[in-house]
Amino acid sequence: MQQYDVEKIKWPTSLSATVKEKLLNIAYYGDNFTPQVSTNAKPQHPGVYYFIRGLATFSYTTSNMKNIRGCVFGGGDWIGANSLFREKSLFLVPETLTPIEFLYFPRDKIEKLSMTSPEVYQWLFYCIGNTQPKIMQSQLTALHDKTCRIVYTLLELARYTPVLLGSTPSIRISQQQLSTVTGLSRPRINEVLKTLEKKGEISLERGCIHIVEQAGLDKYLDELNTMFHDPRDNIA
Template structure:
């Protein structure tokens, strides 16, 4: 059964500075601004399979991943699950809804046990009003996210399955949207299937092809990227 994060007990399990260690924007803040953020952001533990937030919720927080793995998705009127993005440690999301003060347009579910940071709207607005570096970061992040969403339309409508898996994996290594990782990623084949909207078996077949092309290596419990530019430009319609 999927639970809501609001029904999950808040847990203060990490030091404030640890919560922002992998967040690009936090490193840009003036000390007094970061101090306020550290005192006002709360942390919650979201078990695997539970909602961090749901479509239709009021948007009262900007949210970030301290540790774990979240999937942003929605269900079409036809019942098809559409995955928009995945967030790893250091990734923050929901700034568009915060700026527009609208209800949330998507579900966010934990694919594994995840610690989520919740920044109140008042804190978010304080940074908008007082921090030029924070505003610059948001502009860049919104631009990166727009590019990602445009590419997702291409992935879903124009690309074959192997290419879609390659591009969806590559998208997780965006330095603005997911700044916390290196070229090794602890991710299961089932999780790759979730983010690519394919079955675990089909994801496995695509990974075997990408490994054969020397774009990545499949490790126990994860993958290692060997050629990120090649993964981003891969197309099985144009074989070597």
């Protein structure tokens, strides 16, 4: 794999230097995700993924492409550990929003390493803790109206968007991509975005959404149960 400094990784828990090096030695570097197409079949690339940089959405759906539930992941996030040992899996639909780089830790090599280094189980436990709150929150958010679901996604994307002092977050995402992660149709997406724009809370341009009044957007989530994950926290 491409050489990568072990200390640059945002490990989800404290690990010994030895285990960190061993984990890094089994990892592969990548910069392109492919859909994990699997329902009755086993996942094509089971394992754990670590985002070095970039931004992407991952939507979990059934084989008929219904019941989509999407989550946003970016630099420093870990995904995959929560479904590592499942024999069957849902379709995983990735959507890259900005250029990504990641490390891939294959399941078979994780299993082999865990036989001699039990500390690997601690790493997996905390990797799950990094991902599961977002997945659980996406289930709760899906029960709410279309405006709440769209605003939730916009604020979640804003958390990963670098902002210069005095400027507003600019999220590069198309309506089709927003449709994929929210599970809403493009006409509904367009309707909500136009309404938010008329209220002066966002501004729109092709392939980009500018957050103009975050305080106004925050209020849409006041009725949302954010017990697992609140995107209003720590927006960049």
